[in-house]
Amino acid sequence: MKIHLYQLTLVLDTPGGVSAPESRRTDSAHAPALPLARDAAGRPHVPATSLAGSLRAHAEKTTGGEAARLFGELRREPDHTVATASPVRILGTRTHLPEDTDTLRRTSTAIDRDRGAAAPATLRERECLPPGTTVTAWLRLDDAPGSGLLAAELEALLPSWPVRIGGAQSTGHGRARLTRVTRRVLDLATPQGRRAWLTRGGPALFEGGQVVFPGPVHPAPQHDAPLVFGAPFSFAINDALHIGSGCRIEGGHHATDRNEHLRDHLGRPLVPGTTWKGLLRSRCAFILRSLAEHAACATLTGCGACPVCAAFGHSAVPGVSEGGLRGRLVFLDSPVLQPDGTPAETVSRDHVALDRFTGGAAAGLLFTDEVVERGQVALTIFDEPSDPHADPLDPLLRDVLLLALYDLHTGALGIGGRTTRGYGTLNGTADTAAFLEQEVPTARERLGQALSALSEEVTGG
Structure with missing residues (x-):
């Protein structure tokens, strides 16, 4: 009998991880609602079950449903159930954070479909x-x-594995890549193999393996799905941008506290994928409902039946989808950069509320925002349906998304906080503006025709 031992090295390209809400500390008001899973020593941990599920799903997509040979199956026959164990066993994992770094915390909120806040x-x-x-x-x-x-089969499968770890995948979280695979084969029919198997254990048993990836016979892994519009969109800040981190920076003696701008792991101001997704979903639904009330839902959880739910995902809907649906559109985080690629600088802006009776400044209501006044952001949108055989993205939704992006470009739609006070106005850079100006008229025409046909179908006309 031969035992193949593989050691895989995965590297996260975006924030990610497996959450364990059941481990949240209830005695701390500062504990995150979705803390990371941790091992017995308190270290962040990626459970082996998460990787096994991801790898099996990839095998089913790649082999056309023939994954049972590698990962076992549970098959129901008319009079009994047949269970086959998986020949592939993930024995364990170990997570290592980059040196001198800690875990990240991201706050987000849902957008009210009626108020826009x-x-x-x-x-x-x-x-x-x-x-x-x-x-x-x-x-x-x-x-x-x-x-x-x-x-x-396993070694042919691994190089093309699009690794995804944990939740929030439609906002770009958990995107990882396989960087190294080593293999050690123990032949238990030989004295050397039996000696290694009986005298060594744990990670030491995998030492001295042969590198099988990367190798000259394997292509570079391609993990990214196609871009919805063929290229990212680029927007420049027109006035000021503030994406709150949920934290306040203490100002010190005789100084006001400051609402901190969200930053990424490198300290750069950031527009997170959650902001892009929530804003554009809300706008797409608003555009469709403005043209035809029945064309999109207005609920926070989603109806599970309209084009917006099909593209952006939805929560469980009784009678439609008991487990919900992950959105096929993936929105990546966007660091705010200067044209030369360096991080954008932030400044402080002081504000004070007005007293409704005196018309002057209200006492004790001075506050400060950390904002970005100059910079650019790149919006990257992938089309990544969970089913590889799914139909292409609905042309109706594609056109509506174009109109929402055009509203962002023209300033009709703001992003981030304080948008009714002059914040959050973006303008498309030259290439983005030219693309939108060219595509939007045709998108409007197609959208009108599609909704007219839909209206006739609903009314029976």
Whole structure:
């Protein structure tokens, strides 16, 4: 019998991780609502089950449903159930954060579809692993004597594995790549193999393995789905931008506290994928309902039946989808940069509320925002349906999304906080503006025709 031992090295390219809300500390008001899963020593942990599920899902997509050979199956027959164990076993994982870094915290809130502002009681905080985090996984595969077929299948599968770790994947979280695979084969029919198997254990048993990836026979992994519009959009800040982090910076003696701008793991001001997704979903639904009331839902959880829910996802809807649906549109985080690629600078802006009776400044209501006045952001939108055989993105939704982006470009739609006070206005840069100006007239025409046909179908005319 031959035992194949594989050591996999994965690196996170975006914030991610597996949440464990059941482990949240109830005695701390500052504990995140979605803390990371941790091991017995308190270290951030990526459970082996998460990687096993992701790898199996990739095998089913790649092999056309023939994943049972590698990952077992549970099949129901008319009079009994057949269970087959997985030949591939993920024995464990170990998570290593980049040196001198800690976990990240991201806050977000839902957008009220009617008011266009933050919905009450929807503020939530998520703890994430920073980009650059390394996850080491140890796999064992027991192949049939003299066969090697299962090992060859697994090694052919790994290079194309689009690794996704944890939730919030439609806002770009958890995107990782496989950087290294080593293999050690123990032949238990030989004294050397039996000696290693009986005298060593844990990660030490995997030492001295042969590197099988990257290698000259394997192509570079392609993890990114196609861009919805073929290229990212680029927007320049027109006035000031403030995306709150949920934290306040103490101002010190005789100074006001400051509402901190959200930053990424490198300290750059950031527009998170959650902001892009929430803003554009809300605007797409608003545009459709403005043209035809029945064309899109207005609920926070989604109806599960309209084009907006199909593209952006929705929560569980009784009678429609008991488990909900992950959005096929993926919005990545956007660091705010200067034209030369360096991080944009932030400044402080003081504000004070007005006294409704005197018309002057209200006492004790001075506050300060940390804002970005100059910079650019790149909006990247992937089309990544969970089903590889899914139909292309609905042309109606594509046109509506174009109109929402055009509203962002023209200033009809603001982003971030204080948008009714002059903040959050963006303008498309030259290439983005030219693309939108060219595509929007045709999109409006197609949208009008599609909604006219839909209206006739609903009314029976």
